[in-house]
Amino acid sequence: xxxxxxxxxxxxxxxxxxxxxxxxxxxxxxxxxxxxxxxxxxxxxxxxxxxxxxxxxxxxxxxxxxxxxxxxxxxxxxxxxxxxxxxxxxxxxxxxxxxxxxxxxxxxxxxxxxxxxxxxxxxxxxxxxxxxxxxxxxxxxxxxxxxxxxxxxxxxxxxxxxxxxxxxxxxxxxxxxxxxxxxxxxxxxxxxxxxxxxxxxxxxxxxxxxxxxxxxxxxxxxxxxxxxxxxxxxxxxxxxxxxxxxxxxxxxxxxxxxxxxxxxxxxxxxxxxxxxxxxxxxxxxxxxxxxxxxxxxxxxxxxxxxxxxxxxxxxxxxxxxxxxxxxxxxxxxxxxxxxxxxxxxxxxxxxxxxxxxxxxxxxxxxxxxxxxxxxxxxxxxxxxxxxxxxxxxxxxxxxxxxxxxxxxxxx
Amino acid sequence: xxxxxxxxxxxxxxxxxxxxxxxxxxxxxxxxxxxxxxxxxxxxxxxxxxxxxxxxxxxxxxxxxxxxxxxxxxxxxxxxxxxxxxxxxxxxxxxxxxxxxxxxxxxxxxxxxxxxxxxxxxxxxxxxxxxxxxxxxxxxxxxxxxxxxxxxxxxxxxxxxxxxxxxxxxxxxxxxxxxxxxxxxxxxxxxxxxxxxxxxxxxxxxxxxxxxxxxxxxxxxxxxxxxxxxxxxxxxxxxxxxxxxxxxxxxxxxxxxxxxxxxxxxxxxxxxxxxxxxxxxxxxxxxxxxxxxxxxxxxxxxxxxxxxxxxxxxxxxxxxxxxxxxxxxxxxxxxxxxxxxxxxxxxxxxxxxxxxxxxxxxxxxxxxxxxxxxxxxxxxxxxxxxxxxxxxxxxxxxxxxxxxxxxxxxx
Numbered sequence: 001x002x003x004x005x006x007x008x009x010x011x012x013x014x015x016x017x018x019x020x021x022x023x024x025x026x027x028x029x030x031x032x033x034x035x036x037x038x039x040x041x042x043x044x045x046x047x048x049x050x051x052x053x054x055x056x057x058x059x060x061x062x063x064x065x066x067x068x069x070x071x072x073x074x075x076x077x078x079x080x081x082x083x084x085x086x087x088x089x090x091x092x093x094x095x096x097x098x099x100x101x102x103x104x105x106x107x108x109x110x111x112x113x114x115x116x117x118x119x120x121x122x123x124x125x126x127x128x129x130x131x132x133x134x135x136x137x138x139x140x141x142x143x144x145x146x147x148x149x150x151x152x153x154x155x156x157x158x159x160x161x162x163x164x165x166x167x168x169x170x171x172x173x174x175x176x177x178x179x180x181x182x183x184x185x186x187x188x189x190x191x192x193x194x195x196x197x198x199x200x201x202x203x204x205x206x207x208x209x210x211x212x213x214x215x216x217x218x219x220x221x222x223x224x225x226x227x228x229x230x231x232x233x234x235x236x237x238x239x240x241x242x243x244x245x246x247x248x249x250x251x252x253x254x255x256x257x258x259x260x261x262x263x264x265x266x267x268x269x270x271x272x273x274x275x276x277x278x279x280x281x282x283x284x285x286x287x288x289x290x291x292x293x294x295x296x297x298x299x300x301x302x303x304x305x306x307x308x309x310x311x312x313x314x315x316x317x318x319x320x321x322x323x324x325x326x327x328x329x330x331x332x333x334x335x336x337x338x339x340x341x342x343x344x345x346x347x348x349x350x351x352x353x354x355x356x357x358x359x360x361x362x363x364x365x366x367x368x369x370x371x372x373x374x375x376x377x378x379x380x381x382x383x384x385x386x387x388x389x390x391x392x393x394x395x396x397x398x399x400x401x402x403x404x405x406x407x408x409x410x411x
Numbered sequence: 412x413x414x415x416x417x418x419x420x421x422x423x424x425x426x427x428x429x430x431x432x433x434x435x436x437x438x439x440x441x442x443x444x445x446x447x448x449x450x451x452x453x454x455x456x457x458x459x460x461x462x463x464x465x466x467x468x469x470x471x472x473x474x475x476x477x478x479x480x481x482x483x484x485x486x487x488x489x490x491x492x493x494x495x496x497x498x499x500x501x502x503x504x505x506x507x508x509x510x511x512x513x514x515x516x517x518x519x520x521x522x523x524x525x526x527x528x529x530x531x532x533x534x535x536x537x538x539x540x541x542x543x544x545x546x547x548x549x550x551x552x553x554x555x556x557x558x559x560x561x562x563x564x565x566x567x568x569x570x571x572x573x574x575x576x577x578x579x580x581x582x583x584x585x586x587x588x589x590x591x592x593x594x595x596x597x598x599x600x601x602x603x604x605x606x607x608x609x610x611x612x613x614x615x616x617x618x619x620x621x622x623x624x625x626x627x628x629x630x631x632x633x634x635x636x637x638x639x640x641x642x643x644x645x646x647x648x649x650x651x652x653x654x655x656x657x658x659x660x661x662x663x664x665x666x667x668x669x670x671x672x673x674x675x676x677x678x679x680x681x682x683x684x685x686x687x688x689x690x691x692x693x694x695x696x697x698x699x700x701x702x703x704x705x706x707x708x709x710x711x712x713x714x715x716x717x718x719x720x721x722x723x724x725x726x727x728x729x730x731x732x733x734x735x736x737x738x739x740x741x742x743x744x745x746x747x748x749x750x751x752x753x754x755x756x757x758x759x760x761x762x763x764x765x766x767x768x769x770x771x772x773x774x775x776x777x778x779x780x781x782x783x784x785x786x787x788x789x790x791x792x793x794x795x796x797x798x799x800x801x802x803x804x805x806x807x808x809x810x811x812x813x814x815x816x817x818x819x820x821x822x
Contacts, residue, residue, distance in 0.1 A: 117570070117571055118569050118570055118571045120657075123654060145652050145653060146588075147586075147588075147595075147649055147650060147652070150586060150588075150594070150595050151586055151595075151649075151650060153650065153653075153654055153657075154654065154657055155566065155567070155654040155655050155656075155657050156566070156567040156568055156569055156657070156661070157567055158529050158567055158743055159528070159529055159570070160528055160529045160743070160744055160745070160746045160749070161619060161743050161744060163619070170619070170620035170742045172741035172742050173622075173740060173741060173742070174740055174741045175558075175561060175562055175691065177557075177558075177561075183561070183689075184558075184561050184562075184691065186691045186692070186693065208572060208574070208581070208663070209581035209662075209820065211584075232741070235741065238558055238562075239558060239562060239564065240653070240654075240655070241556050241558070242556060242564075242651070242655070243534060243564055243565065243566040243651075243655040243656065244566050244651070244653070244654040244655020244656070245566075245654065245655070246531075246564075246565055246566050246567070247737070247738075247740065247741040247743070248741075250567070250738075250741060250743045251620075251741040251742045251743050252619070252742075278594075280586065280595065280597045281597070282597070326658070327658075327661075329584060329585055329658065330583035330584060330585050330643070330646065330658040330659075330661060330662040331581045331583050331584070331662045331663075331820065332569055332571070332572050332658070332661045332662050333571055333572060334571070335571045338571070409620065409742065
């Protein structure tokens, strides 16, 4: 990596160094204007202004209020723009032109970086699916449903309630009915949970009626981010038969303000777990060109600053490439801005579970936090997802945090 | 109704007379430009051009390539624009200015009239839900799931594959597994079905965290249209446990090119069926201001021109107002362009069922059509949904047809 030459302190090995360069959308302090920014350390570079200052043709992709145009531009443009940005922040000759275009993160507002088209959520962690099966169907012969090892189970969520990290989450109200209740009751959820996930962002659309193959994953998917799929377990339990989760999920889904391009995660690519069942050809990733379809992302889940879990993304049974192939195998088209979540990330050990449902075994085993016991979330709780991945030369690639505070609905 | 004064033949009592005036988006012959049109008989009025010709301020809402701005403008604007349009097509003094702005429907291309934000599909016909329950759970004590009478069951669908009437529907491929199969097999769906529904179009957004009450239905919902929720029953059956329908539905959802404003359907408002279970307050429509929350829409389903069913929308157990209240009671926000489907409309009699699943009792009883027997759809089949509602002075209000032809995926 060339020597840095940015006008602020950037420690060597910073997880947001020039090897990372995630994209977001920000407003400078005191401005309502939104524009694309690139994170470097604890600063954000006004990428469109930098492009203009340096006479770059990428001003048309970067001096925009959304990542949409960049997402739609496709893989060649993604690589070219990334190469240009890397040069801008590392080649000394550029310093004078862009030195004034960095803003401290503390001085900017970060926005949802793109308009979410369709939002799909998967269920791709075998550990998570087995935990859920054991909790809700303890007498079943197999904790997985019969289809689980044959296809990546997923469903559509509400794209209009995807919110950027930092947005408060209002505790949802709804119907719930315990087995012992004669009729459903209404009120604020008493079993509000999180799901630690990774979200994948589609850039290049596809044509209706034309499936996207496993090998085309990187042509369509621009990058990824952390995602918290907030879940009201009591609402979900009463509503979800037979058509799946609805109001138990649709009140909020939080994503990071920073989208990490896949190009920043080359060193994090790993083989997925060994497949225990033969897969149909459209999902078969045993061929060499897609063999490293997993990503080694080390996630951390904290409540009020106290880490309660460290889910390892490398353990996911189904990869993002398989999910994309499955999502389109029926001919469903992709749009720029489609977002799909991996499903809750849970590792094999108890300290690697990505939901309170699993961490407390459906409320049976409370967590002991410095500020008291928790089964599910209390008003005022702040949940933070963070993650890093192995990068070049042993440096970490940081993912943008996802932070959300639970607030009462009685406002 | 004042005398018509339009420059073409418009029979008295035409279901698309000046009492109707549904909105769409069209391109005139030979043009790629899209603009808002209003249907009158078998013609479409270039509404933006008419507004400009008459010096109307509504040119800003009508000379647009999408209904979006009009949808977002709100109920007062909806009523004002409708009043203006009614005058333009009925007051003789306007004839000279707008006579040249009507296009025969046969000469224009009709487009999806708005960008679909979130798409939700409900399951609100008791007859349909009981038929499905009896088909798939013949031994169950109750053909309805325990939650059915307490909340309008729904789920999110794929908004990116909502297509306008006239779009071919490619037969989807996917996994299916009969009970007798050892493993799932892959191929084109062999049980492709329709679902005759009504879609409701949200105009005015709502704030995240703030439920929309039953009484605010007409402030948010602009109008309705017919909707065909194409369904691959074999794909759906294998995938849907535990998270609901996904690829069995997401390949296509067809909607009419014409959105009928609620204001055109005042005479069609009817009381919904008697509620057999006490409802929680947010769903309780027994109060007088919402007592006529149903709509009397007479739907017709035809395959290759042969009518196979006439589902009556007035029989729906859950109303669109209840669906809106439920969809937002957890604080989920609405956006301009949200679309929600009623769920399959099925009446109590066998000739009123809105899906082939029910009409053929899951393939057991083939339909006898002039061109042969049908259990599920064959390639080349053209499905047409049409409907009318009672209007003023005994005149019918026509809804725009939804037409779709099934084509092979092997293209």
